Amino acid sequence: MSAVEMSHSRAAGGFGPVFVRVTAMVSAWNDARITRRELNRLTDRELSDIGLTRSDIERVARSV
Numbered sequence: 001m002s003a004v005e006m007s008h009s010r011a012a013g014g015f016g017p018v019f020v021r022v023t024a025m026v027s028a029w030n031d032a033r034i035t036r037r038e039l040n041r042l043t044d045r046e047l048s049d050i051g052l053t054r055s056d057i058e059r060v061a062r063s064v
Contacts, residue, residue, distance in 0.1 A: 036061040
């Protein structure tokens with residue numbers, strides 16, 4: 001009689017890192033979205049006070 005061992009550790013281990021990566025991507029996207037929104041709410045004068053222009057907003061949001 002032979003025994004068959006079925007291990008699910010490979011399947012479970014494969015999903016965990018993917019979930020962590022997707023969660024990190026969503027979190028980064030949301031941080032950029034919030035940064036972009038808040039910077040767009042500032043006046044040109046306020047942006048100038050912190051050394052930015054409207055054209056810098058996207059670059060700053062991506063680097064968050």
